[in-house]
Amino acid sequence: DYTARIVGGITLARPLKIVVDCGNGIAGASAPDILRAIGCEVSELFSEVDGNFPNHHPDPSKPENLRDVVAALQAGDAELGLAFDGDGDRLGIVTKEGHTIYPDRQMMLFAADVLKRAPGGTIIYDVKCSQRLAPAIVAAGGVPMMFKTGHSLIKAKMKEINSPLGGEMSGHIFFKERWYGFDDGTYAGCRLLEILSQSPDANVVLNALPSSFSTPELNVKCAEGQPQTLVAQLVNLAMAPSVGSAAHAEASMGALFAAPASVNTIDGLRVDWPDGFGLIRASNTTPVLVLRFEGHTQQALTRIQTDMMALLHQVLPGAVTDEAAH
Template sequence: MITSTIFKANDIRGITEGAEPEWDEDGAYAIGSALVDVLDLTRSASALVVGRDMRISGPRMSAAFAEGVLSRGVDIIDIGLASTDELWFASGRLDLPGAMFTASHNPAAYNGLKFCLAGARPIAPEQLVELAERAGGPRPEPATTPGVRREQDLLPAYAEHLLSLVDLTGIRRLTVVADAGNGMAGHTLPAVLGTLDLELVGLYTDPDGTFPNHQPNPLEPENLVDAQAAVVEHGADLALVFDGDADRCFVIDERGEVVAPSTVTAMIAAAELAREPGATVVCNKITSWSVPEIVRERGGEVVVTRVGHTFVKAAMAEHGAIFGGEHSAHYYFRDFWGADTGMLAALHVLALLGRSGRPLSELTTEFTRYAPSGELNSTVPDAPATMARVEAAFAGRGSVDHVDGLTVSGPDWWVNVRASNTEPLLRLNVEAKDPAQMARLREEVLALIRA
């Protein structure tokens, strides 16, 4: 069974548990079988790399998907339990296309799939459209000789590669709270941070797809509370909070205050530009204006994309960008095949903080120039009509574009309203030079959205 709603702009996500699943093992098999034709795997690749996160449905869904691929005569390299960025690593390291079973930050009843081409390159949006059509159509004939599945543990190589990309020698000893949220960071943290001279305070590091402590979505403030409290309790230098599949990392300073992902983007961009002057940095439409300002001041070039890893990865490859960042705490690195990795971003922050001799709250001030609202979500019956209402209310007050949803920009503020790629929500982001101005704009637009 497959419902068409599981096919999103960048990946697949849908309910697999409960009385009304949106896809099941038969659907996963169909998707695996169809993917062979969409990516032309019988001719373009010797195998497909497959990983899965800790979700309850992961073993059965990934096994069914693999059977669909194997039935078409394509081999499977199964890396088992993995973070999404570990799957990107496997694709890059082995130069093979990959499929990752994860629903990222969605609740426990969900599962999903993220895909990449060989070298962790993104698949095109139109390939997801074709996959939906083929998976919902007639089942292809199986190959005369099925593929072969073999297991391969790439976690040690993944950790070694990440640690080779950041110079952590000579930094001061830090106390670090790490909240894995019962997600896949609990699998990767020991291999990466566990090898460093840190005092590591782990929270919820046992992978558990029921998420018994809090939801694996660090964009929601209530899911950061435990890490914020732990920073203060332990007198830690910072906290790192990962989402369910550990491809995103949120940062909390020594006071328990959240460091905006745009600030982290600006910090890492500045460090990468110091290493390679004149390089290109990618950011999405919702990233703070601080990022392009700082990149240009440091002599770099800026490319702005739509929100979503497919679009950012494509821009990274097209422009040979050294680094990219999104407001949602996705961070992309050329040295990581242009893919996103929360763990590598965390290592960069540790290196910058460990060399600074200052607390993180002071280190971040020079990279924070605007007051952000954070992302505010609303369920609305008609997203296009709601956005049209906002656009009409702001007529004549600023420049308008529709690169990603609706953006209205004034001289020192901007408002963006866009439909979610993964959930039935309308997302609002506001930024202004002055916090009071930001608050006024935020409340005005929220009133229009929720009218």
């Protein structure tokens, strides 16, 4: 059965003491027991399944939903915290110090582990992920592939190219290696704990992962159907310098940007510089633009966000960002 399949496939090198917040979601019915069965000492928060979510919204991608885990880590002697979303397919990780390890950094650990047994494998991740992820995949002997956001799209691409691992910034992680290629927060948590158990201090491993300065996911509300039109206009602006006249170029990217390292239009507009990236894409589900910015320094982040917003204002004057509400 499900529990036996997970427990039989995971080996911890040492027992780990953890806090687990199921957020009154479905993971509460099985995750704490499975984590105990693989050898963890588990301190549970909100394991009772309750669709009213009386304690906090079960979305570990939002820092405010991890406050209870952070408090429990500070109050007790657990090594790290895990948090699950409402339907149990996404995983949040919190260090002893209360720092969130977002899914793109989780993917660095997962890729290094998977590639030991699947050398040369292609690791797929979505356009929202950190610029730091691709070099980490290459360093581990893999081939990085950036793809469109959307878990059904990532899953289909993995199948098409026989990828051993895929992941999204939203927290969906897909293991094909040793598993079945679908996203399961409990299984991802077990795989993470297996990796961390091989080191005497899990937090040293987590804190050593390459990091950047980044915004949370930002949204710009639009009219129905408008995001796709705006993104097409942005892509045209961004591509203009390479094809248009000098005057045309000056009116678009040239006036705004130092030469970017690369422009990717697989899903919206992602512009990568040597010191960070900016993304503007259309949401797959709601009439909003989705924005994310990252810099290797705070200064780089500020510059990139300012430049990308200036570009957006050329096609949508007065655009204002709100932090994405999931």
